[in-house]
Amino acid sequence: AVENRGEGIFIQLRLDKVQQWEQQDSVQQRIARLQRDYLRAWRDRGRADDPPRQISARLLLVHSLAHALIRQLALTCGYSSASLRERLYVGSKDWEMAGLLIFTSSPDADGTLGGLSRQGDHKNIVAVFEDALTSMSWCSSDPLCIEGVHSLSAPANGAACHACLLASETSCEEFNSFLDRALLVGTPGIPELGFFQDYLTEKV
Numbered sequence: 757a758v759e760n761r762g763e764g765i766f767i768q769l770r771l772d773k774v775q776q777w778e779q780q781d782s783v784q785q786r787i788a789r790l791q792r793d794y795l796r797a798w799r800d801r802g803r804a805d806d807p808p809r810q811i812s813a814r815l816l817l818v819h820s821l822a823h824a825l826i827r828q829l830a831l832t833c834g835y836s837s838a839s840l841r842e843r844l845y846v847g848s849k850d851w852e853m854a855g856l857l858i859f860t861s862s863p864d865a866d867g868t869l870g871g872l873s874r875q876g877d878h879k880n881i882v883a884v885f886e887d888a889l890t891s892m893s894w895c896s897s898d899p900l901c902i903e904g905v906h907s908l909s910a911p912a913n914g915a916a917c918h919a920c921l922l923a924s925e926t927s928c929e930e931f932n933s934f935l936d937r938a939l940l941v942g943t944p945g946i947p948e949l950g951f952f953q954d955y956l957t958e959k960v
Contacts, residue, residue, distance in 0.1 A: 764859025765876035767825075768845075769818070774854045774951070778813045782949045786904075786938070787813045790914055797911035809934070811912060814854055815846045816936045817951055820892075820916070822856040823923050823935060828888035832880075834871035835860055838924040889952050892937045895920035902943050904936070914938055 777783060791811045798807045809815075822842040830837035839860050847853040860872055875884055895901045896919045904914040914936030916922060922932050942950030950956075 758863050760861040760863055762859055762861030763870065763873040764857050765825075765829075765872060765881070766855065766857045767821075768855035769821075769951075771852055771854055774814060774817070777817075777951050780948065782946050783813050783939070786914065786936070786949065787811060787816070790816075790904075790912060790936070793911045809912075809930075811934060812846070812848070813939065814848065815844070815934050816914070817939045818844055818846050818854055818856050819930060819934050820921060820937050820940050821888075822858060823921050823928070824888040824892050824937070824940065825856075825858055825884070826923055826927055827921075828884055828891065829858060829872065829875055832871075832884060833875045838926055840872070841927050842929055844929060889941060889956055892920065893941045893956065895937070899944075902938060904938065915943075 794807065794811055819842075822844060826837055826840045826842065829835070829840060833840075840858055841860065843857040843859065845853040845855040845857070858872070875881060895915075895917065897917050901917045901920060902915045910916070910933060912933040912935075915938040916932075916935035921935050921937050925931060938946075938949055940950055940952055941956060942948060942953040947953050947957075
């Protein structure tokens with residue numbers, strides 16, 4: 757047996773806001789395009805069955821937020837981004853969930869330093885959240901990245917690249933798939949696509 761010690765931050769989004777945002781035409785159209793590309797790439801690999809994962813706006817929103825927070829927390833908590841991991845809680849219908857856990861664990865004392873849990877304090881988490889979202893507003897690969905120009909190796913991704921949203925494979929439970937920062941902050945042409953666009957506009 758191995759005893760791990762760790763710490764983490766759990767964040768849950770307001771379900772009523774998420775449900776309202778999911779119903780927007782712009783969000784549904786973008787998800788439909790990603791689902792179509794994902795299914796085409798799956799069939800091109802010679803698979804006749806359905807993909808094991810269905811793309812949803814809620815999944816991409818929560819997953820993209822988790823990666824944005826991992827990148828930001830790595831700058832402030834004392835752990836490297838490769839030491840931080842995610843756990844996604846996404847569900848609908850009988851299991852209404854829209855949350856995420858950013859955590860680290862280790863069999864030695866490194867997992868109990870407290871730097872990550874301190875960032876979850878109410879005096880720190882707001883700044884972490886705002887900085888994470890602000891950093892997602894611009895990528896060095898824009899405008900190609902924000903428009904979702906991607907390779908066929910990652911057909912389930914929208915606006916996501918190594919310069920902005922992709923994380924270490926050890927951190928991501930979905931192997932860097934199902935990511936789209938446009939669902940966080942919107943695009944120049946469709947700002948309402950971003951779940952946090954109103955918040956960012958008010959902050960400015």
